[in-house]
Amino acid sequence: MLLLPLLLATAWLPAWGQEPVPSSDQAFRTHPDDANAQEAPAAHGGASSPEDPAAHGGAGNLADTADPGGARGYEVASPRAGEQSARVIRQIVLFPARATIHVATLPVSVLTGWMSPAGLIDRAARGFRNDKYLIPVAFVDPDLGVNAGFRAGHLNPLHRGSCVTYRAAWGGTKDYVFAVTLRSRKPYKLGWSYRLTGKCEIIPDRNYFGIGNLTTRDHWTHYTQERYLLLAKLGWAPTRWMRWDFAMSTHRNQISRAAYLEEGQNSIEDIWHSESIAPGLWLDPQNYWGETALTLDWRNCPGRPTSGLWGEAFFGWAKGTGDDSIDYARYGGEVQGYIPLGGQRVFVLRLSGEEARTAYADPIKFTELPSLGGRSTLRGYLEDRFMDNAAILATAEYRYRIAPFAEACLFADFGKVMFRLLDFDFDDVHRSWGGGLRFATSERFLFRTQVAGSDEDIVCWVTLESAFDREDRRNRR
Numbered sequence: 001m002l003l004l005p006l007l008l009a010t011a012w013l014p015a016w017g018q019e020p021v022p023s024s025d026q027a028f029r030t031h032p033d034d035a036n037a038q039e040a041p042a043a044h045g046g047a048s049s050p051e052d053p054a055a056h057g058g059a060g061n062l063a064d065t066a067d068p069g070g071a072r073g074y075e076v077a078s079p080r081a082g083e084q085s086a087r088v089i090r091q092i093v094l095f096p097a098r099a100t101i102h103v104a105t106l107p108v109s110v111l112t113g114w115m116s117p118a119g120l121i122d123r124a125a126r127g128f129r130n131d132k133y134l135i136p137v138a139f140v141d142p143d144l145g146v147n148a149g150f151r152a153g154h155l156n157p158l159h160r161g162s163c164v165t166y167r168a169a170w171g172g173t174k175d176y177v178f179a180v181t182l183r184s185r186k187p188y189k190l191g192w193s194y195r196l197t198g199k200c201e202i203i204p205d206r207n208y209f210g211i212g213n214l215t216t217r218d219h220w221t222h223y224t225q226e227r228y229l230l231l232a233k234l235g236w237a238p239t240r241w242m243r244w245d246f247a248m249s250t251h252r253n254q255i256s257r258a259a260y261l262e263e264g265q266n267s268i269e270d271i272w273h274s275e276s277i278a279p280g281l282w283l284d285p286q287n288y289w290g291e292t293a294l295t296l297d298w299r300n301c302p303g304r305p306t307s308g309l310w311g312e313a314f315f316g317w318a319k320g321t322g323d324d325s326i327d328y329a330r331y332g333g334e335v336q337g338y339i340p341l342g343g344q345r346v347f348v349l350r351l352s353g354e355e356a357r358t359a360y361a362d363p364i365k366f367t368e369l370p371s372l373g374g375r376s377t378l379r380g381y382l383e384d385r386f387m388d389n390a391a392i393l394a395t396a397e398y399r400y401r402i403a404p405f406a407e408a409c410l411f412a413d414f415g416k417v418m419f420r421l422l423d424f425d426f427d428d429v430h431r432s433w434g435g436g437l438r439f440a441t442s443e444r445f446l447f448r449t450q451v452a453g454s455d456e457d458i459v460c461w462v463t464l465e466s467a468f469d470r471e472d473r474r475n476r477r
Helices: 003-011 024-030 034-043 081-104 106-118 120-129
Strands: 133-140 146-156 159-170 176-184 191-208 221-239 242-257 286-297 308-320 328-342 345-357 390-401 406-418 430-440 445-453 458-463
Antiparallel strands (some): 133 458, 176 191, 191 221, 221 242, 242 286, 308 328, 328 345, 390 406, 430 445
16 A cells, blocks of 8 residues: 555656756757857858858868767766765655655645636735735644634725734634734835734643753643733834844733643642742733844745745843833844755754843743743644743754645754753753644745654644744744
């Protein structure tokens, strides 16, 4: 039964980076000095036909006239042996990944192939491009709870250069989300752009494992989080590849007992009893936040990049309000590289690090700390599996385009949290791996599905959040 998929996969694997070697006649016609070569016989007073031996006043050399290109000193060199060997090695090494992707994504390829003649894909692309869409969506959490909702967008009737988007999801066991955004239609254009967001999110069963890189599942607890956010962001792009962002927000978290507990599960206050080991448990985190970020973007497109570099550095300051008296700074950066492998394939590398520091003796609230695990970081672990004052993450991802909107991917994540970035070493680095499907247009990411594993869990996600496009620190999901 496995033979047929492998044969199909083999039949669909084109040679990477190979271009047809032109014949000597083709090389003669396309050589940059072609015009001079054509005019050379006439310059000596001969016939206009370059193949005519009489053009040189005699019978000519038959060995020269047998190859028009060779007669004029043009030779087509065969590909170097080293390049051929590199192609063969690359095909052999990546063949298992390519074959797996082809077989696993065959249903998607067939479905999109059926939709293309009907024009459904083109109409959907135009809708996203013009910011006019209504999409039903569903979210799946690791406990197999399903949330149904929608995403919608339309033009701002008061200003054609902006649009309004909506997001809502409810039901299941997690993530009640309601958000509305007014923003510029083309945030990547030159000049100024803006965004205003209001968001309310209720997560009845969020994870808390403690703070540190070596926390265990023995102390796994749950809590309910209600989060309210108002965010304003102003962006300025002086060039196509550089953008400054200035963001301000106010937000509040309310922490309470977990709403849904199964047999054997614990609420956060059952194990973590005090503010010293679960800072923010009894004093709700709330603050004002200001941030500036510099983004350098040399990718060929923002939604489905296949080549280029992307980098970001940010610095933010939080001023505690109400019962939260802790002020802190948070800063970090991220670099991404997109390496084309030929055809529709691309290899993506990512490295990011961030840190939160405070001058106060009291610790920063745990809801404000950098964390790893979940939809976008260490994807084979549960949400917020590891958290501390600093975090470092590295990702390698192989993508293969299978349809106009769809890319299949295989990935591996490596990460670690620590008290300071300067404390980083390669001991106890956590690993996860997996694969999935990524849906995007050239201008915009749509959604993705993925299955990832680690030494603890196998996690399935369907999410609207891109793993490689960081959202505002206050609005990550």
